[in-house]
Amino acid sequence: MPPLTITAALALRDGASIPQFGLGVYLAKGSACVESIHNAIAAGYRHVDTAQWYENEAEVGQAINSASIPRKDIFVTSKVWDTNHGYEPATRSIDESLRKAKLDYFDLFLLHSPNPGKEKRLEAYRALIAAKKAGKVKSIGVSNYGPHHIDELVQHYPDDLPVLNQIELSPFFQRGEIVKKCKEHNIAVESYSPLGKGQFVDLPEIRDVANKYKKSAAQVLIRWVLQMGYIVIPKSSNPARIKENADIFDFELSKEDMETLGKLETGSGITWDPTKSA
Template identity: 45%
Template structure:
């Protein structure tokens, strides 16, 4: 099996750099699809309460060809479960659905700043980590001001922030801020999102042809070479397997620069962090 490198977290743990995302994966399909991803080499599985497939992911973990300690399992808290007590209850419910004693990583899915519960929620996460129910804690879709507030109020810095990030939306200023605070970035929608044209981009296509790889493999490799954690998703086992086959080639500095030049200010495909206040 090809090696999936890990990156260090600021809490002393480490995280596999290439993970498998399960957004929009149906509950009933999860055991087969996630099981095939594990067989293909993935050890990092990223789900969420809002994906409504935790139980299916749990079945895949229970039936996996590898032991629990070899896997890195992430879930995320629903907006509607924010708040100190409700977050702790909700974590227990996730663990039950996933059939796990602990999560490797638990994230606040969105800051939902209009409801002003994310700081109390973070206090609950800190307590859950102390109790051993979660090994690492982090956030998702948080802006620097949201992160700075929870650091100021608790003294605990998130291990990761999961953001939309891909060649058309690279967030370089945000990335620098995270590096200065020793927070790893996880990239969701790394291939550009549902309506993205990235997979048909001529620059990426020519680079892919040079290496005998697919455009998706080139884009994933671009993330890896910039020390980003990348979470491609696919409901098709063969495509998931192809997305993991990215360890036997390296993009040149010039190829990376050509992909860097695809960044656009309007490249984001999903809601801005401060705009998603739905209590889903």
């Protein structure tokens, strides 16, 4: 495997690629959101994760359109919110996201969750396929999909499978069954809430490992996800923490420390879990 760098990209099953490391912007609002994206770009980030639900696509687009680097060099993801499932609503909502962000295309569009039920999510997924054909989005994927939801896509849209599944994932919640199913179909895994929304950064079991490398717990948690081969999108609006979270490409967790962290599985997460929905 080539050495990890801040711009290292993973090849996706549709031929596109995604920077493995990015910035989450849930709860980042207004000028603070624009500033945090500009700070992140200055620190080397090339990937931003937003969603219709976050109500900051306008700010994300504003930041991208006023950035110091070209649009094509930043990977931007958004997501269809649950209330926009169904073919027509999802199509309208993607157009609305593009309009709000003032972008010509998104690099990736996901269904935020499978919660609205089978019929509506399959129709929403069909809207993603059409949006890709129309050039509005470059790649399509899902979020919070469990193994049975992925099987459903394999059954209904075998030629247009999602490039990735964005799920809560950390050493404490490793999602073995979902990861296995994704690997079976060459669907990349993307970790959200890698810091447990900040709850994991004071835990002694992470700090003990971090001290060995003179790194912070947050840096170790993010690095663990990358070394597992997944995509990761830690969120921060704080300039120092945006830099800190990106300062993880000058060390490597040893095999033993990866294993130590791998033993922290608890079987439960810290946020919503739609992966088990019908």
